[in-house]
Amino acid sequence: MRANNAEYQAVEDAAMKFVKSVAEANSSYAKELFVDEAVLFGYLDGRLEHGSIEQFYRNVDTVGAGNDFNARIDIVSIEETVAVVRVLEENWGGRIDFTDYLLLLKMDGEWRCVAKAYNQNSNTVQK
Structure with a gap:
């Protein structure tokens, strides 16, 4: 059964916490979204990152997004x-x-992220 528009909005609102953290270089918003046990997997500049979501928080807090950063949620x-x-x-x-x-699970009526997997576009990789 297709979710109603309000549910789509709730999921988008949850994902905006991720985008806001990245855009503002402040992991506090993402910490509201991700469960403590969340995991991440992906390659950053050719090096595999995997394990605790804490790695994502460190990246967000130490690298500013920049003035030209933009994002889209689908x-x-x-x-x-x-x-x-x-x-x-x-x-x-x-x-x-x-x-x-982002893989989100509805827990106690709230959408929370349990996993993040990502791809870095190959033309942006620096080794």
Whole structure:
């Protein structure tokens, strides 16, 4: 059964915490979204990052997004208790483009992120 528009808005609002953290270089918003046990997987400048979401928080807090940063949220799918969100990021840190996939779970009536997987566009990789 398709979720109603209010549920789509709730998922988008949750994902905006992720975007706001990245845009403002302040992980506090993302910490409201991610559960403590959340994991991340992806390659940053050719090096595999995997494990605790704490790595994402450190990256966000130490690299400013830059004036040209922009992002787009696409809701890929919503089921009763699970949602998949794609976030397109451009010019993070002034040079990196990412595609992030966030896996959200509805817990106690609130959408929370349990996993983040991402791709860095190959033309933005520096080694």
